[in-house]
Amino acid sequence: MRRAPAVVVASAAGLAGIVAMHAGSAPSVLGGAGPAAPASPSPTATNPPSTTGAATTAVGTSEQYGYGTLAVKVTVRGSRITDVSVARLQTAEQYSQSLAQQVIPLLRNEVLSAQSAHINGISGATYTSEAYAYSAQSALDLLGVK
Secondary structure: OOHHHHHHHHHHHHHHHHHHHHHOOOOOOOOOOOOOOOOOOOOEEOOOOOOOOOEEEEEOOOEEEOOEEEEEEEEEEOOEEEEEEEEEEEEOOHHHHHHHHHHHHHHHHHHHHHOOOOOOOOOOOHHHHHHHHHHHHHHHHHHOOO
């Protein structure tokens, strides 16, 4: 039974490492907290903002999350969000791709329903949900939509 203490020490060290990594994390936009700092260079507008009521679009920052990178494209007319899509999605593995394909339509509906990037995350896809919300918020910021 000499191994038991070594397992306990290794487990405690691993847990301490995880806690240390997350101790400085930015607050989540899920549940209404503010957005984190962008993970990439500034977002880009695909159409300049217009005062005539025409739809404008912007692509948010590319957000890295535990399983890949994604960027969200938001379309607004006036101050109303009319469409949300994924402009770029790169996943690390097939499972992550499959999960993203299931979760992204739900996240799109959350943004459209809330008319905001302050959305409810999807259980089991917290990192994807946060990356989606951060990127959507950066696109909304670029478009001047609060």
